[in-house]
Amino acid sequence: MSSFCGAGIVFLLLMLQGVPETVAGHGWIIAVCAGGYVLLSALVGTxxxxxxxxxxxxWFVLGREPTREEARRALRLPVDLATVSGTLWLGGVVVISTLTAVFGTWLDALGVAMAILLGGLATVGLTYLATEWVARPVMTMALAAAPPRGTLPMTVLRRLVITWALASGVPMVGVLLVVLPPDLGPSDPAPSLLALSVTGLVLGALATALLARAVAAPLHRLRLALDQIAKGRRDLRVGIDDSSEIGMLQTSVNDLAKGLAEQERLRDLFGRHVGDDVVRHALEYGASLxxxxxxVTALxxxxVDSTALAAELPPDEVVRKLNGLFASVVDAxxxxxxxxxxxxxxxxxxVFGAPTxxxxxxxxxxxxxxxIRDAVAxxxxxxxxxxxxKGPAFAGQLGTASRFEYTVIGDAVNEAARLTEHAKQADGRILASEAVVKACAASERDLWQHHGTIHLRGRPTPTETWEPMPRPQ
Known part of the structure; x- marks a missing residue:
């Protein structure tokens, strides 16, 4: 369809220009050669x-996801097809204008070359725009597989310039080719018409370029800002310097950054309350009980004697000491x-072994x-x-659908709590069940010694306990 439009432009311009007298007798030769080239280029181009x-x-026909290389190739399809079209039209310019120069003058050849060149430019532009429109489903999947980075195959600036060239540039140059006579007299208005047309072309191209840059520049800044936000710059804000839809887009990007920053803050607070492993577990499994x-191994x-501590010290001092203790616990x-x-x-x-x-x-x-013992000491x-x-335990969400927490419930947890009561009187301040010591690595087991048999409160059978060997003085 694009080639038919270009051919129509060439035919119209040549008819309006008229057949030069110098080539009138050999027009059929040029027409036959031109027809042959058109047929050949149509076959080659197709x-x-x-x-x-x-x-x-x-990959699109087979219904599978494209590789990154296939995706990049798909994004270049409009440019590739436009290049094919432009190459064949340039060949037509060379062949037909050369024949015209052989049987006529160089001015005749120049007029024919300009007419064919305008048709070719129109064909190239239409090919690109039409391919972009028709191949939109392919582009969508390709962009999902390989988002554009760095140099883009087509920018807003280039797209607007192509549109201007098709809508204004080609018709105006065509008017010049038709109305300008080969010989200009002193009173001929053609020079004035030429000056006005060239001025219109220059001003139109300049205005289109400025408009394109006015659109492309803020979009480029937005793309850079979004790249930074994706890399973690949640504090980044874009200056709002446009009152059109671009300004609304800039506002939306700032709102996006604020929303992501708030989500990061909430996740950080959530992680501080329940731990990063629990956060990951919640994100993976959602709000399910x-x-x-x-x-698991429970610790x-x-x-020791926290009641007396609270009675002797001010509350804020007790909290300070507890925070120091818990900092050592969390770190270890x-x-x-x-x-x-x-x-x-x-x-x-x-807990060791849950949720991860x-x-x-x-x-x-x-x-x-x-x-922990060494840090506190x-x-x-x-x-x-x-x-x-250690022992089997339930690890998961406990509560209701509207309020729950991640917890671990089992005999190992109860046993660890009971061992703590006796560990407060032990020299090493740590007591471990025999099951834990037997399950640990040999290098760690060598650092522990048997403590004795203890009847833990609430347990039917006695527990064999171990304690760390005395630290060297």
């Missing part, structure tokens, strides 16, 4: 375009791959327990007891 389309859109039974920390547990599940007044429940599975929860829990502000136990 085959070339079909090859490009088949190679470019094979779900969970599973898995083998319980409790402050996080370092060894565990989760601080909850703070219970002056105590903390930590752990390759060796027993070893990590024992190492974390020793690290170094600070010298508080005394504590630590209990460590």
């Amino acid at each position: 085959a070339w375009a079909a090859f490009l389309q088949r190679r470019t859109a094979v 779900s969970g599973d039974v898995r083998d 319980f920390v409790d402050v 547990v996080s370092t060894h791959g565990g989760l601080v599940n909850k703070f219970q007044g002056d105590a903390a429940l930590c 599975r752990h390759a060796d929860p027993a070893t990590s829990a024992l190492r974390a327990a020793r690290a 170094t600070s010298g502000e508080l005394d504590l007891g630590i209990g460590v136990a």
Whole structure:
């Protein structure tokens, strides 16, 4: 269709110009050669375009996702087809204008070349715009697979210039070719018409370029801003300098950045309340009361004689000391791959193996327990007891659909809490069940010694306990 439009423009211009007398006797030769070239270029162009389309859109026909290379090739399809069309039309300019020069004058050849060139420009522009429109479904899937980065195959500026050339440039140059006579007299108005037409062309091109830049420049800034926002710059804001739809788009980008910043703040607060592992679990499973039974190692920390501490010190001083303790707990547990599940007044429940599975929860829990004890002993502000136990436990969301929390429930948790009560009187301030010590790595087991058999409150059978070996003085 684009080629028919271009051919129509050429035919109209040549008819309006009239056949030069110098080539009138040989017009049939030029017409036959031109017809042969048109037929040949139609065959070559059709085959070339079909090859490009088949190679470019094979993934679309097969209904699969494109690779990045296939996606980039699809985005270049309008440019490739326009290049094919332009190449064939340039060949026509060379062939037909050369024949005209052979049988006529160079002025005759120039007029024919300009007419064919205008038809070719129109064909190239229409080919590009039509391909973009027809191939929109292919473009959509290609852009999803390979979002444009860096140099773009077609910018807003180029698209507007092409539109101007088709709508104004080609018709105006065509008018010049028709009305300008080959010989100009002193009173001929053609020079004035030429000056006005050239002025119109220049001003039109300049105005279109300025308009295109007025649209493209803020869009370019918006694209750069969105790239920065995607990389984590939630504080970035775009200056609103346009009262049109572009200004509305700039406002929307700023609103997007504000919304993402608020989401990041909420996620950060959420993570501080429940832990990053629980946040990831909640994002993965949503607001569902779900969970599973898995083998975990529980670590319980409790402050020694906290009641007396609260009676002797001001509340803010008690809170300061507890925050220092819990900072050591969080640091040690996080370092060894565990989760601080909850703070219970002056105590903390930590879990290894949930919600994220752990390759060796027993070893990590024992190492974390020793690290907490050493950090608290170094600070010298508080005394504590630590209990460590392992076993199957339910790990998941507990509560109702409107209010729930991630928690761990099982005998291992209860056993760790009971061990903590006895650990407060133990020299090493840590007691671990025998199941934990047997499950840990040999290198860690060598650092522990048997403590004794203890009847824990609420448990029917006695528990074999272990404690860390004394630290070298």
